[in-house]
Amino acid sequence: MRTKVMVASLLALSLAAFAADSASSPTAKLGAPAPGFTLDDQTGKPVSLSDYSGKIVVLGWINRDCPFVQRHLKANTFNNLNAKYSDKGVVLLGIDSSHMHTTEGNAKTVKDYSLSFPLLNDAKGTVGHLYNAKTTPEMYIVDKDGTLVYQGAIDNNADGDLSHPTNYVEKALDEMLAGKPVSQPETKSYGCTVKYAR
Amino acid sequence: MRSARLRCIVGAIAILLAKQAFAASPSVDVKAVANTAAIAPGRPFQVAVTVTPEPGWHIYWKNPGDTGLPTKVKWNLPDGFVAGELQFPIPHQFTMPGDITAYGYEGPTTFLVTITPPKVLKAGETITLKATASWLCCKEECVPGRETFEVSLPVVEQPVPANQPLFQDAQAQMPLDHPPTALGTIRVEISKTAVGQAFTLKTSAPGLKLEMFPENVPGLSVSDIRSPTDSEIQFNARVMEGQTLPVQELPVLIVYRNAAENHAAGTNSADSRSGFYTKISLSGLSASDTH
Numbered sequence: 001m002r003t004k005v006m007v008a009s010l011l012a013l014s015l016a017a018f019a020a021d022s023a024s025s026p027t028a029k030l031g032a033p034a035p036g037f038t039l040d041d042q043t044g045k046p047v048s049l050s051d052y053s054g055k056i057v058v059l060g061w062i063n064r065d066c067p068f069v070q071r072h073l074k075a076n077t078f079n080n081l082n083a084k085y086s087d088k089g090v091v092l093l094g095i096d097s098s099h100m101h102t103t104e105g106n107a108k109t110v111k112d113y114s115l116s117f118p119l120l121n122d123a124k125g126t127v128g129h130l131y132n133a134k135t136t137p138e139m140y141i142v143d144k145d146g147t148l149v150y151q152g153a154i155d156n157n158a159d160g161d162l163s164h165p166t167n168y169v170e171k172a173l174d175e176m177l178a179g180k181p182v183s184q185p186e187t188k189s190y191g192c193t194v195k196y197a198r
Numbered sequence: 199m200r201s202a203r204l205r206c207i208v209g210a211i212a213i214l215l216a217k218q219a220f221a222a223s224p225s226v227d228v229k230a231v232a233n234t235a236a237i238a239p240g241r242p243f244q245v246a247v248t249v250t251p252e253p254g255w256h257i258y259w260k261n262p263g264d265t266g267l268p269t270k271v272k273w274n275l276p277d278g279f280v281a282g283e284l285q286f287p288i289p290h291q292f293t294m295p296g297d298i299t300a301y302g303y304e305g306p307t308t309f310l311v312t313i314t315p316p317k318v319l320k321a322g323e324t325i326t327l328k329a330t331a332s333w334l335c336c337k338e339e340c341v342p343g344r345e346t347f348e349v350s351l352p353v354v355e356q357p358v359p360a361n362q363p364l365f366q367d368a369q370a371q372m373p374l375d376h377p378p379t380a381l382g383t384i385r386v387e388i389s390k391t392a393v394g395q396a397f398t399l400k401t402s403a404p405g406l407k408l409e410m411f412p413e414n415v416p417g418l419s420v421s422d423i424r425s426p427t428d429s430e431i432q433f434n435a436r437v438m439e440g441q442t443l444p445v446q447e448l449p450v451l452i453v454y455r456n457a458a459e460n461h462a463a464g465t466n467s468a469d470s471r472s473g474f475y476t477k478i479s480l481s482g483l484s485a486s487d488t489h
Contacts, residue, residue, distance in 0.1 A: 030439050067334075067342050125296065134264045134298050152438075158267060186439040188416075192340045193265040196296035 028131040030151060030185050034142040037127045039095065039120035042106040047093065047120055049142065056090045056176060058169060059140040060154070061128065062119065063098045064109045066136045066192035071160050073113045077167075082116045085173055089144075094119040097128030099197035125196040135191035139169050143176060152187030224252040228331050228345040233365045236354040239319040242312050243357065245349055246368050247271055247284075247331055250306040257333045259289035259301040261414040266300050267334040267342070271309060274328040278316025285310040287371035288453055288473045289411055299423075300336075301411050308368040319353045326350045373451050373473035381406070381454060381474075388482060394419075394436025395483055399452070401429045407457040409471075413449040417441030418480070420448070428457040437483055447477040 028035055034057075038048040049057060060078055062069050072078060082092045094117055096106055106119040122128055131140060131151075141150035150172045157165035172182045227250040234243045249269060251257050258266040273281040286309060292300040313327065332344040377384065382403035389396050401408060407428040412420045418441075423433040431452075437443060453473040 065339050067340060129296065134296065182440070184440045186419075186441065188414075188419075188438070190267070191265060192336070193294045193298045193300070194296055195338065196294075196298075198295045 068191035158190035
């Protein structure tokens, strides 16, 4: 991921940078097909992205230990999102890439916060790295055709002190459901570091 | 009688209030003192806010990096008092598993702020400056915290300096707001990439090791900051999809030190680094690469 280039000249620099950017990579990229994956949900049942082809899929990186996630869990941000869009062909999948978390632990998280959507175990961090997820929460939207159309923050309320925050995911979903392109496909996510294994 | 009593007030008094409690939260100590024992009408003075996270934990710079939250101090001042911007000392870079970069501080970290009193104040009066410091403190996990504190100072005709060693140390950790001559010229080379631009910063001064900390520009993604040699910094920048840049320049903090010196990453002790703020033009990015 980290590209080290020795620069002999400006030309070499621009060529090297071009090569680094255009190198074919399996990781998620806006406007490109979202990488497929299969992970166990909180009951141990395998769930694949391809199970939902033809639907809009929202991926949300979650770690119950993170205070930013806790704030959204307590405010029912994810459950409300799911309730608002589940009958409109939208599927919400939670993903936990924390290296120390287990499927059993995820079952407890789902129970403790009455989550209305599956929480997938990515303790190895494979899918997190595939999507380059850096924070919890961090959100992705895959459209009906399997193209990644949004990545970034859940809203513009990093400090948690806005009374009327803009929920970027809902905004994007509303645009998609109205047949419009997503006006803000990329935002800077905020939160805790995803706790990948060292 | 009154002036004798005033003289008894040496330095500023920091009262720590409303300590927010979290289960298993790291202890974070907050202390605030002024550089004057008493204030005079219209004469600006400084307040040092020292935030000390528990060993092994860190708090964040004004741009926290990929994750985290900036450390903040919000003032609640009497009428006519104005607080300047919070000044952050030179930060350190922390790299977490997954190539996640954070900018911040371990150990006692002193932030400075300049406060300007109104032109008219009654001598003998005591002024109480109230503030709330807030932070995100992280190690393996992250815990947000906040603490409200007060600094009380009497009003006099002529201010009396106080806490000078602390302020000298704090000032030494602050970046300059212009490039120092010792650094020679910094050359910036810009080239186009598939999605944005690649920047190379080079110093002509020999024997220096450079670091760069970018400030946060909404809608701009700065990535892959690297040092191919001690005297060079490279990074990529691009405008995020669907975003437009609110500014034409990227403010960055350039930090330098003697390349021969050993440097214990992440500690503030015996920090021999210097730094300065400068701006890098983004005009090539905003002109052609927005969608």
